[in-house]
Amino acid sequence: MIIGKALWKPLVQKMVAGQARRFRMLRQRPQWPGRLTAPGLYLHVPFCKNLCPYCPYNRVPYDEELFAVYERAVKQEIDLYASYLEGQTFGSLYIGGGTPTVNWRGLVSILDHLQRRIPKMGNICVELHPANMDDDCLSALKEMGVTMLSIGVESTTDATLERIQRSHDSRTALQAVTRAMGMGFDSVNVDLMFALPGQSLPEWERDVATVVGLGIDQLSTYPMFSFPYSDLGQTHGIRQVKRPPHRRVKAMLDFTDDHCTRHGLSRCAVWSWLKPGKGKFSSITRHHYVGFGPSAATMTGSDFYVNSFDVSAYASRLPAARPVAVSMPVYPRLAMAYWLYWRMYELQLSHADFRSVFGPTASLDAEFGSVLRPLVWMGLLARTPDGYRVTTSGAYWIHRLQNEYSLSYINHLWGTCRKEPWPEEVIL
Ligand SMILES: C[S@@+](CC[C@H](N)C(=O)[O-])C[C@H]1O[C@@H](n2cnc3c(N)ncnc32)[C@H](O)[C@@H]1O
Ligand code: SF4
Secondary structure (H helix, E strand, C coil), X not given: CHHHHHHHHHHHHHHHXXXXXXXXXXXXXXXXXXXXXXXEEEEEECEECCCCCCCCXXXXXXXXXXXXXXXXXXXXXXHHHHHHHCCCCEEEEEEEECCHHHHHHHHXXXXXXXXXXXXXXXXXXXXXXXXXXXXXXXXXXXXXCCCEEEEEEECCCHHXXXXXXXXXXXXXXXXXXXXXXXXXXXXXXXXXXXXXXXXXXXXXXXXXXXXXXXXXCEEEEEECCCCCCCHHHHHHCHHHCCCCCHHHHHHHHHHHHHHHHHCCCEEEECCEEECXXXXXXXXXXXXXXXXXXXXXXXXXXXXXXXXXXXXXXXXXXXXXXXXXXXXXXCCHHHHHHHHHHHHHHXXXXXXXXXXXXXXXXXCHHHHHHHHHHHHHHXXXXXXXXXXXXXXXXXXHHHHHHHHHHHHHHHHHHHHHXXXXXXXXXXXX
16 A cells, blocks of 8 residues: 555646645745635634544643633734735635634634624534533524534444543433524534444444434534544554454445435535535635634635644744744646545536636636546546536545545644644645
8 A cells, every 4th residue: 555655646646736746835934815716714723621532633632821822812813814805705714623612702702803804704614512512602603693513423322432532422412413403503514433443334324323313404424534643643553543444434435325315415525415405514625715723724826824733832923923834835737636626525526616716718628637537437427517526436436535645645734733833844
């Protein structure tokens, strides 16, 4: 697999992004965002009450004083951007973590600040942990205009929740979902994790049937990603973490697709199923986005960059300058490759959307025909009147590719940025 990856990664990268050489992100100052295309906003809250050992996200144990430092700094960061973003409309604000509601009064205060500075935003989506979402918290979020929630249930099996060291049991998680659904938010998504060590197919089938049976609007399922730098990777060594065999993982995905389809949810992404007429809860599938908070990423027409991961380092740069750790310029072909990647993940590639993002003369087939035609021939893509649709077997192979290749970019970036607040460079 290591030899395979060494050969295939540059080849695939060359075909899609036009460059075989590994990408380098450097300690340099990116341009300020100008006029953005179909943009979204992201806010990162890097605190949790209990740190799950498998979790790759940037998070530290909740500490009241450090949260106050974070809250002050993130408001200053928003102020720095406000004049550059003035007049632009953002399709959504996604608040992720960590556990965004770990101090929900603090979150409400940041959200209030953000809405005053950047008033034109659409859906507001918040990630929730089942143990940090009491009724007062949910009412406050509703009052602030939050429209979509995503709850980390992960499993409905207590023994599995214990094995992965979650701090809640299944009953608490399912009750939390029911409470959230009763409060009239536009959409409630549930996250489940599959391909967990020791997880059987019947157990997974029960998990899916239980949460779909609650009448949720969206189900997102994530195969356990094994990041070497996570606590799990460091203490057990990632090769010792026994994942179920590929055959069982495929059976899990096939069951999920079949069960969701039979219960009125259709597949809206490789790992998500959605009720018709509902908006999709999705964090980074926007073309352009601006991120606030430690480790938040920003993608503009000219640059891709990430903030420092360390809360104190991040705060120390503000209010004088943006707390950007590393960045890289985005050349036109790379922006197209990025579009292709996320549209594949969302299972639809439309000529009209490609033109709306890259200009009226841009052609999806002229740019990517040599990549797309073989995929059609292999049955992984099907042509539609307006472009291409990823087939069920195509979705399975994107799932495999995500695990084998794409996550390695994230692993290099997050692995380095977690160790050093201001790295000299990161080679992806
Ligand atoms: C930031 S967490 C969600 C909110 C909250 N912190 C929680 O854990 O409930 C986002 C989601 O990422 C998924 N996740 C976390 N670690 C993962 C891993 N190693 N592999 C796959 N999915 C993971 C879980 O499904 C989790 O709900
Ligand atoms: S999975 Fe959620 S609760 Fe657990 S450490 Fe990660 S962000 Fe925090």
